Amino acid sequence: MSARTGAGSGTAAGMAAGTAMDTARKVADAVLYEGYLLYPYRASAAKNRLRWQFGVLVPPAYVETAEPSASVTECLVEGASNALVRVRLRFLHVKERRVERAEGDGFVPVPRLEAGGTTYLTFDEATEREVEVVLAMPALLGVERTVPVAIPGDHAEEPVPAGNGAAPLGRVVTEHRPLRAVLRVTAESGAGPYGLTRLRVRLENATAWTGDGTREGTREGTRDGTREHALLRSLVAAHLLIGVTAGRFVSLSDPPEWARAAAAGCVNENTWPVLVGEPGYRDVVLSSPIILYDHPRVAPESPGDLFDATEIDEMLHLRTRTLTEDEKREARATDPRAAEIIRMAGDLPPEMMERLHGAIRHLGEPARREPLPWWDPMSEAEVSPGSDSVTVAGVEVARGSRVRLSPGRRRADAHDMFLAGRTARVEAVLLDVDGARHLAVTLEDDLGADLHRSHGRYLYFAPDEVEPVAPDGEAGA
Known part of the structure; x- marks a missing residue:
């Protein structure tokens, strides 16, 4: 889903900011799917039973796990008094996938069904959601602009065929619960020297939560008030891409000396804003739930997403190839993205595998330094490990x-x-x-x-x- 509101989205400046943000998308996607599934990419693996660890904003009434329902991003912009601010909210919307076996005149939820050589598993998926708003900086100074976000729910059923014209063995039910969120955007001039402006974006999950199995706008649910159920009404891996059409962001990780005090005064809750894009560019910030450095990059040798931004691609590809056929079959049934990983690992040509062994980023004369002795002879003159x-x-x-x-x-x-x-x-x-x-x-x-x-x-x-x-x-x- 993509929504665009506000003035300036059709201007050349607005298009330039959009292009810069699209350049940063690859890093943002790595954040979006961090921990989505982990090797061995099977639903039965212990590490895939407790999911959705980063950037989870739960309904405000859900307090069982003390997870936050909101995040706050504050960043500094210089020379942006007449800029357009483009705020792009991105997150995963959990989609419940439930396998049900036909029984009598109804259906009974089951962990899995086998039909015609195909395995159907009860295992939640997720759908990417994206909402964008473009606002004029002068309209934000001293004023909080509220942007409501509404994501509708949906419900679908797919029969599990028995073959030979027989009645279906069961069905696969998929469902998104409706979500409501709010973006609150404001700016403050004079936040530091040289015309610095502090930009503040608060993201709130405003979805209702009653703690039982019934949800507004949907059929009666089948889960209790646990975290698993709350996740269906949560923003998962929520992060912001913020761009400006004029002016430049100031690094909060390594601010210039003149802006250090103003940077220290920025308050960020449950998120960490860093500069993204090519080194030297300062027109886009990624407000990430994971601590990153400025201008993070995904290694160009990486052939695909393995859902672990700190991954060792070679090791994960080699290990994926060692899975048994039964394990691969379960991984394919676990999630379409897991099925793609199995396909990618099996089809990776030797020359691409060789690229994963290592890469030389820079060529130049190595620094020459005198080797330091592993033992400091000045510490105890009477001791000499090399001759004692x-x-x-x-x-x-x-x-x-x-x-x-x-x-x-x-x-x-x-x-x-x-x-x-x-x-x-x-x-x-x-x-x-x-x-x-x-x-x-x-x-x-x-x-x-x-x-x-x-x-x-x-x-x-x-x-x-x-x-x-x-x-x-x-x-x-």
Whole structure:
């Protein structure tokens, strides 16, 4: 759904602001679907049973989970006294999907139905909603403009065919509950030096809530007054894209020194406004329920949305490919977007998979710095881990010595059983605050020993947990 109201939406300036906001849409979409479904993308997965975690604005009368019913965005604009302000509200509207089995003259809700090789699951989906308003900045100064938002409900039924002309086995019922929200927009001039204006947008969920299974304008519901039911009347992943046709926003994350006090005075509740678009552009702000940095980007190598903006695309694609056919079948039945992920992972060509291994963003001369010693010799002049030694079974053991590990005497770590009997090279002899000696070692058969050595990452053992090994490999002095 898209609604546009207010003056200026047809002007060249208004169109320019709209173009900038469309550029920011890809990042906003990542926010919109953050956590929508998580690997392994199946309804039965534990992590997909408690859903809708970010940007949820519940009906104000619903207080069981203490989740907010409103958000407040305050941001700073310079040189925008005659600007048009474009506010675009975006959120997910939960769509109940209920599978019902035919029984007698009626239907009974069930978790799933199998028919003709197709699986039908009871599992909620979501529909994108978008509402946009364009307002003139002069009309906002010192005045609060109220913009009502009404999203109608709907109800649909689809039979589950039995085949061979028989009566349907059941039906799939989908339903949106009606939603009501309010945008309250105002501005304050003189919020800081150099003509700064503070823009304030309050978003409220104004949907009625009675806590039972009956909802205004819909048939009698089938769920009780739990969070699952409240989500049907909530704005999920709600966020704002705010653009101006003149002037520029000021970063609240890293404001210039002259605007730092004014930025600190901005109050943001349940949201975090950041600059979006290409670096250097300051005409659009994303007010996100997730903390982001200015000018966030989705990696260009990402072939599609995996519903996790911090995702490691390669890992998730590879793991999706390892799902069994039964698991893939359930994922496809879980949600159309999950079905698309299964298709995308299976069809991804090798050259695109290679791009997921890594990318070089910048080429240039690397900074040359002197390597810092992992041990500060100035801390204790009498201690030198690289040259100190300790006597073990009558043999002086120091850096470079070979030892065989015998951690079974102490077994301080459950993983010690895998190290017993393996040979290692001593990298340092350490002294702790109690005066006890410890050996830092690397395993001789560890292919990553050089890497561990360069990073100063060692295994540590007491002297009585090792046996000296002669150069020919025999234990003893």
